[in-house]
Amino acid sequence: xxxxxxxxxxxxxxxxxxxxxxxxxxxxxxxxxxxxxxxxxxxxxxxxxxxxxxxxxxxxxxxxxxxxxxxxxxxxxxxxxxxxxxxxxxxxxxxxxxxxxxxxxxxxxxxxxxxxxxxxxxxxxxxxxxxxxxxxxxxxxxxxxxxxxxxxxxxxxxxxxxxxxxxxxxxxxxxxxxxxxxxxxxxxxxxxxxxxxxxxxxxxxxxxxxxxxxxxxxxxxxxxxxxxxxxxxxxxxxxxxxxxxxxxxxxxxxxxxxxxxxxxxxxxxxxxxxxxxxxx
Amino acid sequence: xxxxxxxxxxxxxxxxxxxxxxxxxxxxxxxxxxxxxxxxxxxxxxxxxxxxxxxxxxxxxxxxxxxxxxxxxxxxxxxxxxxxxxxxxxxxxxxxxxxxxxxxxxxxxxxxxxxxxxxxxxxxxxxxxxxxxxxxxxxxxxxxxxxxxxxxxxxxxxxxxxxxxxxxxxxxxxxxxxxxxxxxxxxxxxxxxxxxxxxxxxxxxxxxxxxxxxxxxxxxxxxxxxxxxxxxxxxxxxxxxxxxxxxxxxxxxxxxxxxxxxxxxxxxxxxxxxxxxxxxxxxxxxxxxxxxxxxxxxxxxxxxxxxxxx
Numbered sequence: 353x354x355x356x357x358x359x360x361x362x363x364x365x366x367x368x369x370x371x372x373x374x375x376x377x378x379x380x381x382x383x384x385x386x387x388x389x390x391x392x393x394x395x396x397x398x399x400x401x402x403x404x405x406x407x408x409x410x411x412x413x414x415x416x417x418x419x420x421x422x423x424x425x426x427x428x429x430x431x432x433x434x435x436x437x438x439x440x441x442x443x444x445x446x447x448x449x450x451x452x453x454x455x456x457x458x459x460x461x462x463x464x465x466x467x468x469x470x471x472x473x474x475x476x477x478x479x480x481x482x483x484x485x486x487x488x489x490x491x492x493x494x495x496x497x498x499x500x501x502x503x504x505x506x507x508x509x510x511x512x513x514x515x516x517x518x519x520x521x522x523x524x525x526x527x528x529x530x531x532x533x534x535x536x537x538x539x540x541x542x543x544x545x546x547x548x549x550x551x552x553x554x555x556x557x558x559x560x561x562x563x564x565x566x567x568x569x570x571x572x573x574x575x576x577x578x579x580x581x582x583x584x585x586x587x588x589x590x591x592x593x594x595x596x597x598x599x600x601x602x603x604x605x606x607x608x609x610x611x612x613x614x615x616x617x618x619x620x621x622x623x624x625x626x627x628x629x630x631x632x
Numbered sequence: 633x634x635x636x637x638x639x640x641x642x643x644x645x646x647x648x649x650x651x652x653x654x655x656x657x658x659x660x661x662x663x664x665x666x667x668x669x670x671x672x673x674x675x676x677x678x679x680x681x682x683x684x685x686x687x688x689x690x691x692x693x694x695x696x697x698x699x700x701x702x703x704x705x706x707x708x709x710x711x712x713x714x715x716x717x718x719x720x721x722x723x724x725x726x727x728x729x730x731x732x733x734x735x736x737x738x739x740x741x742x743x744x745x746x747x748x749x750x751x752x753x754x755x756x757x758x759x760x761x762x763x764x765x766x767x768x769x770x771x772x773x774x775x776x777x778x779x780x781x782x783x784x785x786x787x788x789x790x791x792x793x794x795x796x797x798x799x800x801x802x803x804x805x806x807x808x809x810x811x812x813x814x815x816x817x818x819x820x821x822x823x824x825x826x827x828x829x830x831x832x833x834x835x836x837x838x839x840x841x842x843x844x845x846x847x848x849x850x851x852x853x854x855x856x857x858x859x860x861x862x863x864x865x866x867x868x869x870x871x872x873x874x875x876x877x878x879x880x881x882x883x884x885x886x887x888x889x890x891x892x893x894x895x896x897x898x899x900x901x902x903x904x905x906x907x908x909x910x911x912x913x914x915x916x917x918x919x920x921x922x923x924x925x926x927x928x929x930x931x932x933x934x935x936x937x938x939x940x941x942x
Contacts, residue, residue: 410701457699457728465699466728472692472720479696479704482681486657487700506720509689517681 353396355565360628361432362392366594367621368428368441374614376445382604384425386529386562386589387496391429393568394494404434407461413491414480416465418473419498419527420454427451435462471504474524478514481522496525500532502543514582515554523575524584529591531602547586556581562589595620636798640737642773643794644668646780647705648675654784659694659706661687667707667737687712691720698730703784706732710739710793714755725789726764733783733790740880741913741921742797742830751913757885759791760858767858769793771832772802775855778809786811797918799830814861820850823936824868824875828854828887831878837929842936849936857890865894869901876904876936880927883907904939906932
């Protein structure tokens with residue numbers, strides 16, 4: 353898929369993020385917007401054997417959203433990929449809708465693991481990758497971690513495990529936007545330097561730009577050819593990417609826009625969709 | 633054959649026994665020699681995964697493996713499996729209803745010398761509150777084997793509670809374990825002693841003592857604490873009028889509480905709970921500790937007589 357097409361899908365995912373959190377009047381737009389490009393490349397290019405008719409196809413590549421609070425972006429990409437109808441998006445977080453606040457594998461087609469409690473998703477991704485090794489299967493497992501999430505000790509237990517069992521079929525992506533709920537990660541409880549930490553845990557560390565498809569594509573390709581150790585793409589990102597007033601603002605971690613803010617955000621995203629030749 | 637065996641020994645043997653028949657993967661957190669998952673490891677090393685000393689990570693990893701269709705056993709001491717890793721068990725395993733069996737050994741004060749930090753007396757209570765979770769506490773080695781087989785056949789999470797201490801056999805090799813079904817071991821008309829785990833053998837002994845004093849006590853083994861066999865409990869209350877529960881666990885939230893819930897909603901009857909009375913354990917010989925905390929046939933008989941006003 354060419355970058356133009358990917359950009360258009362990513363813009364549509366961002367629109368879904370805004371629709372979801374605005375409809376619910378709650379949710380996490382900041383981190384959802386920062387991972388929208390990563391998810392787009394994963395679901396439309398990198399991940400293999402996805403089948404919307406058979407979401408549990410045993411040979412499919414798997415994805416675990418370890419930072420589960422960014423479910424609006426996951427639901428957006430799954431809807432764009434055709435796992436469920438886009439009309440569900442506006443039911444996000446509401447009692448009569450399957451789209452839970454955090455991803456639930458029992459409730460939504462295409463969700464490979466229930467997440468939301470930080471630090472646990474990467475462990476589950478390890479389990480899937482290990483199972484592939486045990487069965488001699490060649491599917492790959494992807495997971496997106498938050499940088500704030502790396503303050504959870506379990507992330508490092510999982511990091512040890514993945515390297516110890518040489519899970520080279522595992523590729524993590526770290527959404528390195530530098531912000532968490534209470535502020536800058538360096539101020540709240542610094543997990544830095546993250547690249548050196550993962551290197552010290554014997555991971556293959558690749559630095560990429562979370563909003564540049566060529567950079568992401570190259571990162572995933574490097575991860576794919578690395579044998580004997582797990583890979584992590586440390587993806588420098590902008591929290592709130594694509595909505596001017598949300599960018600680099602920790603205040604948009606877990607707050608929904610009001611009607612006026614929503615209208616402005618939508619106008620910015622819709623302008624991108626229109627510019628790329630898409631339909632609103 | 634030895635006249636005693638620890639349920640943890642039977643657990644390890646059962647894993648090795650059923651490992652050929654089922655696609656089982658066993659995880660342990662650096663305690664395989666103690667939990668006895670080592671027995672499985674020796675037979676199927678390629679399907680044994682040591683996660684190191686990281687119980688929370690073990691539970692979420694087990695969940696990930698289970699999503700791919702395997703039956704996963706995750707083992708540690710009950711203190712760490714149900715206590716330390718509670719939230720991973722709840723969110724990674726039980727909420728998505730994944731096929732992970734938690735093999736928790738060294739439950740209760742009969743852990744002995746390690747002391748309170750390693751004596752889980754709250755684990756049944758913790759695991760019982762989690763939706764989708766089945767909770768089993770076998771009384772002897774035969775029941776432990778049956779519980780492992782039943783857990784494998786059950787689709788979904790199961791908490792299996794095993795002990796460190798070698799305990800006498802309650803059953804023989806022909807015993808057929810049935811998930812969720814209480815077992816009446818002795819009939820009686822004056823009172824029913826409902827016990828679980830290593831307290832079952834004490835309940836049988838207590839009933840013998842009581843018989844000598846003219847009290848006819850029924851004995852029921854509740855190996856599956858969740859889902860609990862309501863029918864056998866209600867029937868006992870109706871037919872004997874008084875209930876004594878006995879468990880190597882806190883009287884708060886365990887078997888005693890589960891039985892009280894059934895009785896109070898269906899057929900209120902006088903009852904007394906024998907168990908750990910809201911205190912921590914301590915170091916000591918297992919048998920000394922069981923006596924100190926009243927987890928004996930003698931105390932069951934004493935509490936029964938008190939309940940009956942005799």
